[in-house]
Amino acid sequence: MTRTVLHIDSSARTEGSVTRDLSAQIVARLGAADVIHRDLATPLPLLDGAWVGANFTPADQRSEEQKQLLSLSDTLIEELKQADTIVIGAPIYNFSVPSTLKAWIDLVARVGVTFRYTETGPVGLLEGKRAIIAVASGGTQAGSDIDFATTYLRHVLGFIGITEVEIVAADAMSIDAEGALAKAQDQIKALAA
Template identity: 45%
Template sequence: MSTLLKINASLFANQGQSSQLVERFVAARVAAHPETKVVSRDLAANPVPHLDGARFSAFLAKPEERTAEQQAVVDFSDALVAELKAADEIVIGLPMYNLGTPSTLKAYFDHIARAGVTFRYTASGAEGLVTGKKAYIFATRGGRYAGTPYDAQTDYIKIFLGFIGITDVEFVYAEGLNMGEESKAEALAGAHKALEALAA
């Protein structure tokens, strides 16, 4: 049995276009592979706290010197990491807000990027420790940005996931969603076709 971790980052929870693409992909994936176990994390319904000085200090504190509050922060992060490591596939719904990645997803990333846990530094540089996984990214945008300097998302997501060891990353784009009904319909149809092929 394989485990699929589904992460939705839309502010509109399951009503967001990226979330709907993720749901469609996961349903198709489970239909093709009924043994798949799905674990869901909705960052709108259950947001991860944004990183601040106190939370970061908790990660840096020696285990034997942590306060109860610091241990609670580490326990929360450890649970996210364990959930990620237990997954064979990671599926992320990625809307674009003001040309960037949702802050809720960045907060999640900040809690799973842990030195000695999900990556380590070696003499030749950083080495990711979360390996052997496949990631699917469903990116939705109001305009058309893929392949242009305005698309800072794609490289950031690839670099971050690669940093922790996830290098097999597949993107599906639905762009031009706010450029008229025809553009929206065409973009979603293309994304649906792409995700059905990936889910098989």
């Protein structure tokens, strides 16, 4: 039973967005007791030199300014840690994810916090979670050679330890919008709550 869902919307469109609609339907289907909603329509800050410097300063040596620089990242990571399931609404923009979603990823993928390096390679630290990604595209077919969005999201989520990733796709909507939406609806109905 899903207890807590982190619901992330990344479409620039706040109205009429297919991924916002699909991700909301997924969240409703899961019937979680608690939902944390993170809307990336208001963009997150991009990483800069000061942030990187703060991140690579040992935690016990960070200045108050460095702690403040990392506070949003800490909050976003805490939201991930609280969630059993992460639902991400991710439209495919120019074959990849929206820049706002990439900014979120940059803020949550932190060495020593959400992943660590070992002699045998990186190990994700957020294991035991499930992710469901609702994608929509005009012409890109999900899982095709030109879909860099779902492959990237699967990879980066796995990198931080979230390996159970499911895709709900309303793809190639410019070709057959009705069929794409019907397929996505069937995928939502088939999701285990």
